[in-house]
Amino acid sequence: MSLVGEERKGIILEQLNSEGQVKTVDLVKRLNVSSETIRRYLEELEAESRLKRVYGGAVKINIGGEEPSYLKREVLYAEEKRNIGKAAAALVEDNDVIFIDDGTTPLQLIYFLMNKSNLTVLTMSMPALHLLMEYKNKDLFSGDIYLIGGKVNTTHSRVTGSIAEKMAALFHADKAFISIDGITHKGITVFDPERGQLVSRMMDNSNQRILMTDSSKIGLTQLYSMTEWRDIDIVICDVDMPKDWKKTLSEQEVSWIVAK
Structure with a gap:
């Protein structure tokens, strides 16, 4: 590797450390090299255990396989998540009962619900609750809000646990909007088994299950297997499947929406 190549890899790592992610298309423009060159740099850095390659770029290696805090997740892939939220909101109809998961991607859905009437929202997410309350107080949200109660996880700003699962079992939703931590052709995984069990319960009690994910989760597998493709109706992502x-998704009749 030439000195120039090492310098470029250093720039990639600096951006990764400051932003938590890098995208191939952005690095091509910044470093003025081909996408093939960027992919080679990322492959070499991954071989050195300096990063984790994902669909369309790379992310920081998650030491210990722990879920990043809510604040760290919030800033990653912000534009993509907003587009996914907008596409998800287009699926919501007046009078719907919807479950909004605690992820930073489903949170974006709320910003596009202002023109929907008489919704009922169920959520385990504290940030989602606060945003819905703010919109309700400003007459920007029409409907009712239910917080799924239970043990509060302060790091991830959500509620989980057996009490929350019992409460979730009392409700039935038209649509469940779900976030995940890993997605492969075999199924969907998350970091936290307690969260996975609660979300699975809400999915069981929903007519339609809609998975919302940015491309960085494609190809990743985390600790807890939350569900299989047969339990998913729609995926909303920023890239094509x-x-x-x-073949697998077609057999399971899963639709894939690309949010732009």
Whole structure:
């Protein structure tokens, strides 16, 4: 590797450390090299255990396999998450009962609900609750809000646990908007088993299950297997589905929406 190449890899790592992610398309413009060169740099850095390659770029390695805090997750792929939220809101109809998961991606859905009437929202997310309350007080949200109560996780700003699961079992939703931590052709995984169990309960009690994820989760597998493709109706993502997934998703009748 030439000195120039090492300098470029250093720039990639600096951006990764400051932002938590890098995208191939952005690095091509910044470093004025081809996408093939960027992919080679990322492959070499991954071989050195300096980063984790994901669909369309790379992210910081998650030491110990722990879930990043809510504040750290909030700033990653912000534009993509907003587009995904907008596409998800287009699926919500007046008078719907919807479950909004605690992820930073489903949170974006709330910003686009202002023109919907008489909604009922169920959530385990404290940030989602606060945003809905703010919109309700400003007459920007029409409907009722239910917080799924239970043990509060302060790091991730959500409620989980057996009490929350019992409460969730009392409700039935038209649509469940779900976030995940890893997605492969085999199924969907998350970091936290307690969260996964609660979300699974809400999915069981929903007519339609809608998975919302940015492309950085594609190809990743985390600790807890939350659900299989047969339990998902729609995926909303910022990129097309991987070509080698089409057969599996077609067999399970899963629709894939690309949010732009």
